[in-house]
Amino acid sequence: MSSSLAKIRILLLVAAVFFGGAVVPTRCLYFNFPSFPNNSTEHLKLSNNAKIFKDAIQVTPDVRVASIANESGRAVYKVPFLIRNNGKIASFNTTFELNISPVSTPVGGEGLAFILAADGSRPGDSDGQWLGIVNASTNGTPEAQIVAVEFDTRKNFPQDIDSNHVGLNLNSVFSIIEQPLSEFGVNLSSGISVFAMIRYDGENISVFVSMSNKTEDLLKNNVIFQALNLSILPDNVYVGFSGSTSDFTQLNCVKSWQFNGTDVSDGRHKRLWIWLTVGVVGGVVICGAVIGLVYHFWMRKRVLNYPEEPYEGIEHQLQHISIAPRAQKFGLRELKKATGNFNPKNGLGKGGFGTVYKGNLMNRDVAVKKISEDSRQGKQEFIAEVATIGSLHHKNLVNLIGWCYEKRDLLLVYEYMPNGSLDKLIFGCDKMGASSWETRQNIICGVAEALDYLHNGCEKTVLHRDVKSSNIMLDSKFEAKLGDFGLARTMHRTDQTHHSTREIAGTPGYMAPEIFLTSRVTAETDVYAFGVLVLEVICGRRPGNPMDLGSYDGSIAHWVWEFHKEQRLVEAVDERLEGQFVREEIEYLLILGLACCHPNPLQRPTMRNVLQVLKGEANPPILPDERPSFVWPPMPPSFKDDTDSSLKDSQLTPFTELSGR
Known part of the structure; x- marks a missing residue:
């Protein structure tokens, strides 16, 4: 509120x-059913064969003497929920207890779903694989007007990940994201109660599932965290459950249910604000x-x-995003003590989002990032970084230890990197001069592995959007770790190819030319920034700021391309290496860096291609002598994303050994 x-x-x-x-x-839509006695039907709309039986909602029939095959049902709360009003989006939090008991042997089917739907009634012919959500006619159509979180117990489609998963469905039974539950110790078909919590904050939906009814256990199992736009739904929706059986049968039971939705009314909806006027005596008037x-x-x-909190609701969001079970919440007093009250002497660096301090927590060195109050998107950057990096695990990504939000301060706690950031290594005194070519190679390979993991190894594609040397941290062995996910965004691996931004984000010098034209970031724009980084590490030269010159003539990529044009590429190498490198290796990497910086995004290699080159499984892409001009729309690619047979048979020697994650 x-x-x-x-x-x-x-x-x-x-x-x-x-x-x-x-x-x-009175509240707009709040209810709590610890169980479902017979009079619960006064508040519920039961469709088809859904019934109240044994103090629970039997979404599909619980009949011992008749067949329960090929049935579907729906049970919703009678009062619709206003999810949208004059641009305001409602949020909600719901918890419920499910019990799914297989009847057919050896396995049951089909499943249950929590739904937000335009229609409280079950669609016809929605039994079996349709889960009571849609039918063959409405599946995948705008007419369906339904969002569902499915608890699926049977693998019916090739798209289904297994027969024990949770999925998020929009107007369809084909999930946009799925999560198998076995790794969380949850078996939907065990005949034992399964507890679920679903939270929606107006932008993101989180789903938690556990075999335990303890809140702390439930919050450990954040199975889905996904951006969700409810524009496919009308302003008023019904909330409830749907379920189905097929030739494979099970009992689909909801044993308890609580729902709490926020009020987005403007005062004109009678059901949202009911003013009850009660007469009082004169003495009470005066006292009142x-x-x-x-x-x-x-x-x-x-x-x-005490000015109003600038980030209202942030604590609520942090409670249920994927990092909550793993990243520790710290108090502001702890972090002040750890950093000497944020003593400037403990400062490790400062960026657009805030300042990083060295600290000591529990006899462990840490890096504490304090988000700047001047940051225009402080809350968004904070949430993006926590939500993104907190769900990722890779040896070349900075590890998030914890977070703090207290007294208007936003703070993140990371593992401490004793060798600082890559930019300080390159340009700080003579450190880089003392480092070997092998160290530089290893750094390049580490960053490549991190980006390949973000683009190809995660459940959702992660676009970093701010790859640069100051965001590459170095541990005690000079292993590279990519950090600062304040601008990171996630995408589905389906048909989404880009993320559109309202304002251009990134660091000049590392930003691909198409960003300024389209305001879109893609995997290719991350690849461009990686290419700039490769050239920066090899040449020991800052990337430059093309914006200062109004063109891309001032960039490091253009500078190196001139050496390539004149066939003296090795002369671009940092003089501090003093020739202590293998000429063929360094030329290959410079060509690879230029290929990543190709003005045509469709001509850039993918990060998977980059790793193939680094491992010696593929040759570097062939470049023209002249630097191509930037043309939009881009010309079709000649460098294929898919590896052909000639690459598989390559006998090239890898630059360095790349270990697994």
Whole structure:
């Protein structure tokens, strides 16, 4: 609840007291069914064969003497939920207990789903594989108007990951994201109660599933965290459950259910605000007026002393995103003590998002990032970084230890990198001069592995959007670890190829030319930044800022391409290496860097291609002598993403040994 809304309510209360009454607001949509006695039907809409039986909702029939094959049902709360009003999007939190008991042998089927639907009634012919969500006619069509979180117990389609998973479905039974539950110790078809929590904050949906009813155990199993736009739904929806059986049968039971949805009304919807006026005697009027005035002045003083929280609701979001079970929450006092009250002497670096300090927590060196109050997108950057890096695991990614939000401060705690950032190694005094060519190779390979993991190794493609030398951290062995995910975005691996931005994000010098034209970031724009990084490490030269010159003539890529054009590429190499390198290796890497910086995004190699070159499984791409001009739309590619047979049979020697994750 916002503070402004709270103030309005207080003033209304005071006004009502003055005019001889008391005002009592009621919640828009809140209900709690610890169980389902027979009179629960007064509040529920049961479709087809859904029934209340044994203090539970039997979404599909529980009949011992008749067949329960090829059935479907739906049970929803009778009062619709307003999810959208004048641009405001509602949030909700719901928890429920499911019990799915196989009847047919050796396995049951088909499944249950939590739904938000335009229609509270079950669609016809929605038994079997359709889970009561859609049917053959409406599947995948806008007319379906339904969002479902499926608890699927049978693999019916090639798209299904297994017969024990949770999926998020939009107007279809084909999930946009699925998560097998076996790795979380959950068996939907065990005949034992399964507990679930679903949270939606207006932008992202989180699904938690556990065999335990303890909240702390439930929050450890964040099986889905996904951006979700509810624009496919009308403003008012029904919330509830659907389920089905096929020739394979099971009992689909909901044993308890709680729902809490926020109010996005503007006061014109009677069901959202019901004002009950109760007459009171004159003495109560006077007392109420005095109390109201005192409270008003106290609140005014409090607001002046304690300004409104700038990031309202952030604590709620952090409670349920995927890092919560693994990353520790720290108190501000702990982090102040660890960093010497954020002593500038402990500063490790400063960027657009904030300052990083060295600290010591529990006898362990850490890096504490304090988000700048001047950052225009402080909350978004904070949430993006926590949500993204907290769900990733790779030896070449910086490890997130914990977080803190307290007294308007946003802080992140990382593992400490004793050798600092790559840019300091390259340009700080003579450190880089002392480093060997092998060290530089290893750094390049480490960053390549990190980006290949983000683009190809995660459940969802992750676009880093800010690959640069200052975001590459070096551990005690100079192993590279990619960090700073404040601009990172995730995409599905289906038909989504890019992420559109309202404003251009990234660091000049590392940004691909098409970003300025399209405001779109893709895997190819990450590849471009990686190419700039490769050239920067090999040449010991800053990438430059093409914006200063109004063109790309000032970039390191253009500078190196001139050496390539004149067939003296090795002369671009950092003089501090003093020739201590294998000429063929360094030329290959320079060509690879230029290929990644190709003006045509479709001509750039993928990060998978890059690793093939680094491992000696493929030759570097062939480049023209002249640097191609940037043309939009881009010309069709000649460098294929898919590895052909000639690459598989390559006998090239790898530059360095790449170990597994």
